[in-house]
Amino acid sequence: MVSESGGNGFSLRKLLRDDRFWKAAFQVLTLMGVCLVFAFLISNLNRNMARQSIKFGFSFLSNPANFSIGESVVEYRPQDSYAKALFVGLLNTLNLMTAGIVWATIVGITAGVASFSQNWLVHKISRAYVGVIRNTPLLLQLFFWYFAIYGLLPRPQAQLSISNLIFLNNRAVYIPWPANTSIAWASLGVLIVAGIAALIIWRWRIQVMVEKGASGKAQGMALMAIGAAALIILVFGLGWQAPQGLEGGGATGGLKLSREYAAALTGLTCYTAAFIAEIVRAGIQSVSLGQWEAARSLGLAPNVVMRLVVFPQALRVIIPPLNSEFMNLAKNTSLAFAIGFPELYSVATTTYSPTGRPVEVFLILMATYLTINLLISLGMNQLNQAVQFKER
Amino acid sequence: MRNWSFLLMALTVAVAPLSACSEPGTSTNTSADGQSSNVGGSRLQVVLNRGRLVCGVEGSIPGFSFLDESGAYSGLDVDVCKAVAAALFDDPDAIEYRRLDTTERFTALTGGEVDMLSRNTTWTITRDTSVGLEFAPTTFFDGMGMMVREDSGITELEDFEGKAICVTSGTATELNLTDQMRKLDISFEPVVYQNRDATYAAYDEGRCEGITSDKSTLISRRSTLPTPGDHVLMAVTMSKEPLGPVTINNDSAWFDVVKWVTYGLIQAEEFGITSENVDEFTTSKDPSIKRFLGVEGEGTLGADMGIPNDFMYRAITHVGNYGEIFDRNVGKDSQFKLERGLNDLWTRGGLMYAPPFR
Incomplete structure (x- = not known):
């Protein structure tokens, strides 16, 4: 563009007319504006906290909470942090x-x-x-x-x-709900493995059907067998209570x-x-x-x-x-x-x-x-x- | 041409919020190095300039602060706001009320949204120190209680093993309850709601066996339940709950005003000054009473704080002394008929005691 024409030095006029200069300047200004706003907000927060003698910090997180919580997935006591x-x-x-x-x-x-x-x-x-x-x-x-x-x-x-x-x-x-026993967890593991196996067989079945024009009957039977087994495990293996x-x-x-x-x-x-x-x-x-x-x-x-x-x-x-x-x-x-x-x-x-x-x-x-x-x-x-x- | 307008726009966008926000900042800075009187940078000056007090109240506890059908606030806590407004502006209605729930009340105060809180707030050391608040004299000495259904068969805290208790979030009661139950080694199910109305609605329809709060609140809210007669307060007091007005930390000028207006209400009762006979006292021979009421030429108790000398005269004319406020809202002239008990004057065996006005 214009500013690239030759080496007879820097010219303010040229610079001011350069589109790229303005694009860059606009970005720098926006960045400065954003920084200023944040700096102001943070200093405002600091000033207000100082006025009330409050120090910013996360050390309170390790203090005992002293309140109870109605329901919890893990064990929680009021003396916890x-x-x-x-x-x-x-x-x-x-x-x-x-x-x-x-x-x-x-x-x-x-x-x-x-x-x-x-x-x-x-x-x-x-x-x-x-x-x-x-x-x-x-x-x-x-x-x-x-x-x-x-x-x-x-x-x-x-x-x-x-x-x-x-x-x-x-x-x-x-x-x-399934009982929390080792058999139930083992059954869950088997179910996941069966699910992955079924997915692989499903893809394989479609592949042979598309590429080789095969009927996919064998794979279909395998899928049904897996499904039946999974159903039995689902009903009996998980130890539903x-x-x-x-x-x-x-x-x-x-x-x-x-x-x-x-x-x-x-x-x-x-x-x-x-x-x-x-x-x-x-x-x-x-x-x-x-x-x-x-x-x-x-x-x-x-x-x-x-x-x-x-x-x-x-x-x-x-x-x-x-x-x-x-x-x-x-x-x-x-x-x-x-x-x-x-x-x-x-x-x-x-x-x-x-x-x-x-x-x-x-x-x-x-x-x-x-x-x-x-x-x-x-x-x-x-x-x-x-x-x-x-x-x- | 187009670029210039872009630049102009960018500058405006960048500068506008700055200039808008920097105003309160600069005013605090200039006042910090101000006069010997520290009134300049205080909330007091903000309130006086505004000509109106912004008071944070609860709004749903009959007897303490309640918004009635006509849109008017009434109650003991509200009367404290009115006393402060009357002392400052000679007008008990120069108040803008803000209804605040338990979780937002302190942020509203420290953030400057309200000038003071007068909403059943318990004075505790953590709130006084790390939360950054300043507690004016206690206006109601309360204790934490528990309400249950009369037919539930629950008579002591031990009966709550495995049972549910409804509680409002962010309150001292929520923490006291846990402490009490830990002490007794009882495991219970707390059900915590943000909103007081939701807490009582859930209790009423049977989500919880018990509901806990300050006893005064329980008595007052019981009157709003569909069948108040079915519910009883258990004979346990689980904690001390001194309730009073609150202002922000590190603002002595404003805190002094709220503190001494509150003390003044108690002192007036001790002097025997009521809203009816206050004018007779202005001609009293007792110099301490004349000083107290700010009679012309008798001391500068008000002016020393940056408010009119007759501030207590104004407050008493409009809202009366502490005894009148108590009787009218929760005591013998109200539907609750609470005994004065701890809230009686020290001369009658209570805890209400004001330091000397001199």
Whole structure:
């Protein structure tokens, strides 16, 4: 460009007319501005803390917490440190988040696919569900589930029992759950190995069917055998324990879901699933009509058209927005505080009140949620790459 | 041409927030090296300039601070705010109330959103030191109690083994409860809510066997439950809960005003000065009473703090002395009929005692 013309020295006029100079200057100025704003905020914080004689620091984390937490995955006692208490809160958050993501995905995809159903009722139910849930605030829904639905359950003394497998009362829900024995863990390991083996055989079957035109019958038989074995292990090997209802209410054995956890999980699942349903619907609609017609003209059954032709193509559109729904769900778990679930945000507020360390605690909170969401994003990006067009 | 406008925009974007934010900073800096009177950099000056007190209250505890149907606040805690506003502006309604829940109250105060808190806040050493607060004299000596259903059969804390207790987050009670139960080696299930209304709603519909809070709060909230008669307070006091107004640390000028207005309410009761007879006392022969009421030419108790000399006269005219405030809100003239007990004057065996006004 102009400034590169020859060596007769530096010229201010030339410089001022150079587009690249201004681009660079703009960036430097922006950077300076951002730095100034941060410097101001930090100095403001320092000044205010100095005025109140508060020193910034994280050493309080090793002090004993002295408060109890309602439910915990790991053992926690009040004499444990604040760091341990926050860790307990984090585990509760992760627990709620993981279960929420799994259930929201299942319910969301089902509701999304159901909106294409030929069945009038199924179609309408799906649309009504999405319409109602998506347009009301989540906090309201959580209160609704907690007070109006789970609150209506009878007292522990008169608890509901569903064929002695599930017990429901207004304190907790008890469901059957695998026993914590070595046999159960071994069975779980076998199931995982079987799953991997089945996946490999599945791919092999498709490969021989596509490349060699083989029937794939042998592999199909193997898959069915694995499936049957897995089913037997699933039912008997895991040592499922049905909860035993107690006379005075409650139950032993099985898995106890506190009313707070159950309401938070139901609320988060329903809410997020409605958004996922819309994403799935949009993804499916993005597949051109020609693909449907072509698949049908090959004589494929409607469910096969969806499973093998349309849905894999829709995934390319579905995955990126799904990522942000998962991240929303991760952040929304903090609302469970309102209905008494001791997740990370709840423990954090209990921490900063007696310690007077809101700044430090909020920094920890921000860093934690940021890390969780970056990890979710990382995972979803991997998945996204896997479903993109394979350029051959 | 286009580049210039870009540059201009960048500069504006970079500078605008700075100039906007730097104002409070510079004002504190200039006042730091100010006059012998330290009123300049104080919250007191901010409040006086504003002409209105911003007071943080609870808002959902009848008798202490309660927002009624007509949108008016009433209660013992509210009357303390009113006394301060009356002392400063001769107008008990020159107040902007902020309803704060237990988890946000201290950040609202230290962040400068409110001038003072008057909302059932327990005076503890950690709050006084590491949280960065300053506690004005206690206006209500309370103890932590436990409320249960009368038909639950629970009579002592030992009965809570394996049972659930509802509690509001971020309170001293939450910590005291754990301490008490640890001492007795009882394992219980705490259910912690951020919002007081949610805590009581959950208790009422049977999520918890017991609910714990300050006894005064329990008595007051019991009156809002659908069937108050079904619930009883257990005969246990789990902790000392001295409740009083709170201001920010390291601001003596403002803290002094809140502290001495509060003491003044107690002193007025000791003098026997009420909202009805205060005018008779202005002609009293007792110089200490004249000084106290700031009668012309009798001392400069108010001016020494940077507020009018007749600050206590104003406060008493508008809200009355401590005894009147107590009786009106929680005592014999209220629905709660609480005994004065510890909250009586020291001359009658209570703990209410004001240092000399001289």
